Amino acid sequence: MLQQERLQIILDMVSRESAVQISELAGILDVSESTVRRDIDLLDERGQLRRVFGGAVSVQPAAKRTIIAREQGMAEKNVMNVDEKRAIAQYAASLIEDDDFVFIDAGSTTSMLIEYLTNTRAAYVTNGIRHALRLSERGFKVYVLPGQAKSLTEVIYGALTVESMSHYEFTKSFIGTNGIDKEKGLTTPDIEEAMVKATGIRRASRPYVLADHSKFGSVSPVLIAPVGDVTIITDRCPDAAYQKLTTIEEVKA
Numbered sequence: 001m002l003q004q005e006r007l008q009i010i011l012d013m014v015s016r017e018s019a020v021q022i023s024e025l026a027g028i029l030d031v032s033e034s035t036v037r038r039d040i041d042l043l044d045e046r047g048q049l050r051r052v053f054g055g056a057v058s059v060q061p062a063a064k065r066t067i068i069a070r071e072q073g074m075a076e077k078n079v080m081n082v083d084e085k086r087a088i089a090q091y092a093a094s095l096i097e098d099d100d101f102v103f104i105d106a107g108s109t110t111s112m113l114i115e116y117l118t119n120t121r122a123a124y125v126t127n128g129i130r131h132a133l134r135l136s137e138r139g140f141k142v143y144v145l146p147g148q149a150k151s152l153t154e155v156i157y158g159a160l161t162v163e164s165m166s167h168y169e170f171t172k173s174f175i176g177t178n179g180i181d182k183e184k185g186l187t188t189p190d191i192e193e194a195m196v197k198a199t200g201i202r203r204a205s206r207p208y209v210l211a212d213h214s215k216f217g218s219v220s221p222v223l224i225a226p227v228g229d230v231t232i233i234t235d236r237c238p239d240a241a242y243q244k245l246t247t248i249e250e251v252k253a
Helices: 003-017 022-029 033-045 082-094 108-115 129-137 159-165 191-202 240-244
Strands: 019-021 050-052 055-057 101-104 123-126 141-144 148-150 155-157 170-175 179-181 185-188 204-210 222-225 231-234 248-250
Touching (some): 003 019, 003 022, 022 055, 033 055, 082 204, 082 231, 155 191, 159 191, 191 204
Parallel strands (some): 101 170, 204 231
């Protein structure tokens, strides 16, 4: 491995982990610890990291996370970042092809997706209460998942919902999330809603998360899936480090 390649790997790890050990780097890079020390010394001289005893640390302050434990209702979500959500939804709708079998998760951005749907040869499955009504009113073929109804987020969820989804193979799924974090992954406040979202991701050949820029750096209590399990469609990704974890598709609001 060339030195420049080693240097980039070291920088990537420091950026991701904030701190790394020489012994760990030596094993990953398959070189001696003395070689790693020289590489770290060089990067320290360049000001790209800071050498410490036994390893190196980032010169950048750790990114701040916003912790979101409170669950927002649809009325509140529907008035937030409206232009950004519309741009995301319009782009997402353009991805649906003839004969697709699509899961549309409950949520405010996925709700806007329905406004831009034009493909009547695709079939749609949803756990969104209003989603199902609007899809049906517009003449689309729609299947409604069974389960418990929740008025706050207008969602159908629970063990029955997840069990029903296990019988489907979606070509595409469009999932909402409350938070996106490099380390903590995709998160949401409710454990049962998280299970439905996670199943929608696992059962799809191409799972997408629809999320405006405000979701990045936010963490809710329950994990849905790692960031790398999905393609994220957003108006703006505020941290280039996410590009190394998964595919980010940015659309202009």
